[in-house]
Amino acid sequence: MSEEEKFDAIIIGAGPAGIACAYLLAKAQKNVLVIERGVTAGSKNVTGGRLYTYALEMVEEGLTKAAEEALERKVVREQITMMDGDKAITIDYHDLGFKGDVPQSYTILRAVFDEWFAAQAEAEGAMIATGIRVDDVIEKDGRIIGVKAGEDEMYADVVIAADGVNSLIAQKAGLRGELPAHSVGVGVKEIIELPPKTIEERFNVGPDEGVAKLSLGCTEGIQGGGFLYTNKDSVSLGVVFSPEQAAKNGKKIHEIFQDYKMSPAIYPLIGDGTTTEYGAHLVPEEGLRGVPKKLFRDGLVLVGDAAGFGINMGYIIRGIDLALVSGAAAAKAIIAAEKVSDVGPAYMKELDNMRLIPNMKAVAGFPDILTLPRIFSTYPKMANDVFQYLFTVDGKVPTKMTKALMGIVKKHVTMGQLMGDAWRGLKSI
């Protein structure tokens, strides 16, 4: 192997995890190669659309400001919508404080953001080879020493698997098996273009402000939910749900999405828009339990979705931030390590220092709530019945409130189920 063909680090995947790592390594004068199968960074990536900026600041202070042109709107409205047919309850939390000096979160379009971020890494000296798929890792004496892409082999001190959920590289390296169906959600999403003015009027936000909306009760009882994010001149609309349950119920992906899109709570928001993109992607759903026991081998570390870093609390989805932080953690470990075998343990330490693992631990029980079957249909329906009772005035003598409420609850669940769910819910959080 010639020295010329050996890198300090080879990063597989130009998503947020891979680029964050490449950016910091290149800044530290490391000889870095990023290999991405998409034609450009971001071209293949599907996400919901919100980035928590603390993570950009952890990669490098001031990065949020620098990234502004590649970000969409500052999220100032957080909404939760509970749907039941033609009824819906929306909780709308408006907080201009979220706009702050460094806004808490922005909506993003990955095709725009990833490309911008990759260009920054390239400007720092990282080499980015796009349109190339890595097929395997090269192992020697129990150590990962490089990668294979087609006929070509390329060597490095450290290989970073940033190849996303269902990471081929993690599987090839024996760090994780095939993902079981129950551990992932399927996300489908459309980008629907609308003029900025229309978005601002329909969502009641200012020119640089945006909305993040999560919906329950729109997946026909299947574990999952809907999302909506407003970008500068488009809306990202999608659903994430359990493919396993959908298959059991005989529901088709596009049917669930179409019903959500056409529902009376959503359609008026996106009407007259033009769909310009459609995509589908997997989401890690198990939180900390979905993280492999080991995140490194000699010469290899896993970052981002490849490491199973994802948090789904039902009303908050996080993955991009964890990808950025873990990519940065890997870079720091590589920069500090004196020998290759130090990298893995140093990476684990950085993940703790940078509070990624503690963050995931804090919400480790959430998947239990999200597997309560009644969350996705019974309770949204029940809540809507309550509001229907409260707001109905039709000249008839209203039932006494306590009696009416009890009646509604009993119509949907038994007391035992209610207590059980409440107990499980409390225990989980």
Added chain:
Amino acid sequence: MANIVVCYKWVLDEQDIKVNPGNLALDTSRAKSKISDYDRNAIEEAVLLNEKDGHKVTGLTFGVAGAKQSLKDALSRGPAEAVWVNDPVAAEADAFVTANVLAGALKKVGNYDVIICGEGAADTYAQQVGPRLAAVLGIPAITFVNQMSIEGDKVVATRKLGDCTETVTASFPVVVTVLPEINKPRIPSLKQVLGASKKPVTEIKLADLGLNPDDLKRKTTVKSLKGYAMTRKNVIYKDGSTAEKVAKLVAELAKEGAL
């Protein structure tokens, strides 16, 4: 060994161009660029010829500053080096201007035996640059080529003309324009992509080509550029059995003269 120069154009990716449904104006604000599809065939052909008998392949492009991005892509497809005439005039150039500039660049570079171009550009498909370039240089042009080889100091090429073919021979130097069916452009491998950044690139300024101002004035004027929207009648046959619906459709199509 022949010096093969392959010309390519850096064009907007048509997939990214949007048509405003109201006034049919084109929105190119989000469009990325790419090497014109047919020029990829030209590059591939040059590289195949080199792989077969050993020639020197140079990529040549006339483009705006943004075309710098194209060099790595072009070089990863196999040419040994690239020449880039960098000037904003490229954005406004028609085939007349482009041919003058490419001819100027070729004279400056000096050695050229075989010049390969795509049959037409993916954006305008005017099919003029190749023949015009040959005319400016005063050398033969072989167009519509779907097969070619180099034998000594000659090019032997098969031209596809409607339902017959013609095989022609021309001595160096010669311009050849190739059809997309001539080959299937490769997808560059990792090593080819990495190797591309190490290959030499010569950047030429338009001013260094010694062209007359007249050579740079376009001969054609674009009066308007609009999207094309097909007007649909949007008729749905809803009533009746399937057979009746089909009968209605057929009757309607016959009335319109479509059948």
